[in-house]
Amino acid sequence: xxxxxxxxxxxxxxxxxxxxxxxxxxxxxxxxxxxxxxxxxxxxxxxxxxxxxxxxxxxxxxxxxxxxxxxxxxxxxxxxxxxxxxxxxxxxxxxxxxxxxxxxxxxxxxxxxxxxxxxxxxxxxxxxxxxxxxxxxxxxxxxxxxxxxxxxxxxxxxxxxxxxxxxxxxxxxxxxxxxxxxxxxxxxxxxxxxxxxxxxxxxxxxxxxxxxxxxxxxxxxxxxxxxxxxxxxxxxxxxxxxxxxxxxxxxxxxxxxxxxxxxxxxxxxxxxxxxxxxxxxxxxxxxxxxxxxxxxxxxxxxxxxxxxxxxxxxxxxxxxxxxxxxxxxxxxxxxxxxxxxxxxxxxxxxxxxxxxxxxxxxxxxxxxxxxxxxxxxxxxxxxxxxxxxxxxxxxxxxxxxxxxxxxxxxxxxxxxxxxxxxxxxxxxxxxxxxxxxxx
Ligand SMILES: Cc1ncc(COP(=O)(O)O)c(C=O)c1O
Numbered sequence: 478x479x480x481x482x483x484x485x486x487x488x489x490x491x492x493x494x495x496x497x498x499x500x501x502x503x504x505x506x507x508x509x510x511x512x513x514x515x516x517x518x519x520x521x522x523x524x525x526x527x528x529x530x531x532x533x534x535x536x537x538x539x540x541x542x543x544x545x546x547x548x549x550x551x552x553x554x555x556x557x558x559x560x561x562x563x564x565x566x567x568x569x570x571x572x573x574x575x576x577x578x579x580x581x582x583x584x585x586x587x588x589x590x591x592x593x594x595x596x597x598x599x600x601x602x603x604x605x606x607x608x609x610x611x612x613x614x615x616x617x618x619x620x621x622x623x624x625x626x627x628x629x630x631x632x633x634x635x636x637x638x639x640x641x642x643x644x645x646x647x648x649x650x651x652x653x654x655x656x657x658x659x660x661x662x663x664x665x666x667x668x669x670x671x672x673x674x675x676x677x678x679x680x681x682x683x684x685x686x687x688x689x690x691x692x693x694x695x696x697x698x699x700x701x702x703x704x705x706x707x708x709x710x711x712x713x714x715x716x717x718x719x720x721x722x723x724x725x726x727x728x729x730x731x732x733x734x735x736x737x738x739x740x741x742x743x744x745x746x747x748x749x750x751x752x753x754x755x756x757x758x759x760x761x762x763x764x765x766x767x768x769x770x771x772x773x774x775x776x777x778x779x780x781x782x783x784x785x786x787x788x789x790x791x792x793x794x795x796x797x798x799x800x801x802x803x804x805x806x807x808x809x810x811x812x813x814x815x816x817x818x819x820x821x822x823x824x825x826x827x828x829x830x831x832x833x834x835x836x837x838x839x840x841x842x843x844x845x846x847x848x849x850x851x852x853x854x855x856x857x858x859x860x861x862x863x864x865x866x867x868x869x870x871x872x873x874x875x876x877x878x879x880x881x882x883x884x885x886x887x888x889x890x891x892x893x894x895x896x897x898x899x900x901x902x903x904x905x906x907x908x909x910x911x912x913x914x915x916x
Contacts, residue, residue, distance in 0.1 A: 482727055484753040487666055487700055492602040495760040501767070505557040524550040534776060542779045544772075552775040558763040560588030560747070561774035567781040568747045572733070574786050576721045583727050585755035587762070588747050590769045592706050592734035595748035596669075597623045598758040599702055599730050603667050604629050609653060611668035611699065613641045615831070615861035615871070617676045620669055620704075632665060633863020638822050640675065640682035643689040650697045667700040673717045674707035677861045677873040678831045679824025681711060684718045691723050699728070706734045709793035711826035712801045727751040735777065737828070738793045743773040800828060800877065803884075807876040810885045814892040819872075828877035831858070836899055839868035843898045851894060853887045 485493070503518045532544040532552070544552055551561070559565055569586050578584065589595040596619070604610060606628045612620065614633030624631065632649050634641040650665075657664050670690075672682045682690070694701055703720045711717060721731040730750035735743060748758065762768065780789065804824055811821060811832070821832035834840050841857045848855065858871025876884060 482698075482751070484751060486698070487603050487754060488757055489603060489605045491605075492757055492761065495757060495764065497760050498763060501558055501763040504555060505559070508557050508562055519555075521555050524553055527553050529553060532772070534779065540783070542783065544775055544779070548775060552772045554771065556768050556771050556774075558587075558759050558768045559585075560769065561771055561778060564588060564774045564778040564781070567778060568733075571781070571786050571789070572721075572731075572747070572749050575716075575790075576719050576731075578721050578729075579723075579725045580727065583751060584749050585752045586747050586749045587755050587759055588745070588769050588774060589732075589762070590744040590746070590766070591736050591741070592704055592732035592746040592748075593619055593623075594744075594769075595732045595746055595758075596620065596702070596704055598761050599732075599748065599750075599754075600624060600627070600667070602754065602757055602761065603700065608663060609665040611646070611649065611665050612863055613670050613675065614863045615677055615858065616669060616863065617671060617704065618860050621865070630662075631863045634668075636675075636678060636680060638680060639686055640672070640678075640680050641670065641690065643686060643693060646690060646693050650693070650699075654697075664697065665699060667702055668694060669702045669704065670720070671704050671707065672720060673705050673711050674824060674826025676707065676827060677829050677856075677858075679822070679827050679829055681713065681717050681825040684723075687718065687720060687723060691720060694728060695726055701729045703729055703731045705731065706737055707827040708733070709738050709790075710797045710800055710828070712797065712804065713825055721749065730754060738796050739777070739780070743776065744770060745773050745777055797826065800826075803876045803881075804830070806881055807874070807884050807888075810888040813885075814888040815895075818892055818895045828875050830874050830876065832872055832874070834870050834872060834895055834898075837895065837902070838870050840870055840872055841868075843894060844872065847897070848891070848894055851890050853890045853894070855887075855891065 500519065503516070507514065507516050507519065529549065531549060533541055534544070535541040565586060565588060568588065572586060573581050589598070600623050604624065604627050607630065609630040609632055610624060611632050611634055614635050616633070632653070634646050634649055636642065653664050656662055672687065674681055691701070701720050705719060708719065719731065720729045730748060732746060732748055734746040736746065748755065784792065807830055808823060811819065819832045819834050821830055824830050837843060841859055844855050844857050856873045858869040858873065859865045861873065862869055879887070
């Protein structure tokens with residue numbers, strides 16, 4: 478990597494005090510150590526006492542695999558915090574294959590309980606109370622749930638149809654710089670982005686814009702937290718280039734997730750980033766959950782072995798096609814019912830459509846009181862905004878799971894709801910006019 482980054486700047490005081498537990502270190506060594514090693518050190522249970530004989534996983538393509546013997550023993554046992562060693566090897570090779578980062582040797586990868594887990598570890602490592610953090614605006618509500626208790630000042634960078642606008646990022650950073658120089662605070666250290674098919678907006682940042690954002694982050698010494706949960710669910714002609722692929726300096730932490738493409742309940746993801754930062758996250762994980770569920774990891778490892786990287790990618794691409802059909806259908810229902818009432822962009826991937834309700838400056842009550850009474854549920858846009866207290870005319874709809882007929886019905890009811898809302902607002906305005914005339 479071309480520049481030497483002082484990673485201690487990105488590790489807060491609490492996180493810097495973390496130390497590895499001796500027992501976890503021994504488990505790690507035992508796993509990688511010579512076979513003749515005799516260890517009376519670890520307090521691990523004896524697998525002989527576990528009641529499981531074998532686990533068979535049947536796949537929808539008709540094939541199956543059995544988890545038995547030594548593999549089953551490992552699947553039911555404690556492992557090193559970094560992850561099931563065979564899987565760690567697989568996800569590393571997969572990540573290198575897919576992203577081909579400029580200086581791969583400088584990274585480490587760690588298996589997590591989904592990307593939410595990885596995200597919370599990263600943010601808890603970097604952020605201190607009263608720090609500022611940059612986020613795409615709108616942004617994933619699960620991120621807000623992590624940073625709220627940290628009492629962090631959220632700086633939203635507004636998007637256009639291609640994600641955050643670089644000039645807005647520069648303006649925000651220049652403002653922070655001015656404020657910091659006047660003694661008013663600290664510069665933000667991290668930006669949170671969903672580069673592919675963002676939740677909630679469905680936007681993907683094109684490569685040229687990514688390069689510009691990356692350059693700005695280098696200039697202001699900002700870490701990029703690339704939460705790319707929809708990376709494999711894009712509807713574009715080419716696979717988007719990740720920030721990790723562009724990371725010449727070692728300032729990208731990438732979160733991958735299997736939730737949207739294999740299973741959300743397996744709770745599997747991985748975090749890839751500069752070694753020093755991943756080591757710190759590893760110590761954090763070792764102090765709270767020891768490691769992610771091994772059974773889930775063994776299942777994923779079997780898929781890697783059966784399908785290989787290219788087989789997995791081909792499967793993910795079929796999943797993306799499934800959602801693309803749903804997106805197209807949802808948009809056709811919106812064309813039918815919501816034309817003239819709402820405005821939207823075509824989501825470039827993912828599971829959501831983000832749209833603006835015309836003539837309603839605040840959709841909150843409309844959706845969450847009157848909408849619920851009509852038996853439709855949509856999420857009001859406030860939930861995703863850097864400033865959730867401001868009125869918001871946007872709505873997020875998910876087209877991932879509901880039956881197609883129900884999507885059509887929900888859009889039809891939403892249209893009725895919006896028309897009723899327009900009437901209500903007009904009546905309110907009329908009564909205000911009357912009051913003014915009477916006075
Ligand atoms: C942008 C984003 N990040 C993270 C997550 C959490 O994913 P996981 O199940 O991998 O923890 C979600 C889930 O909806 C998401 O939309």
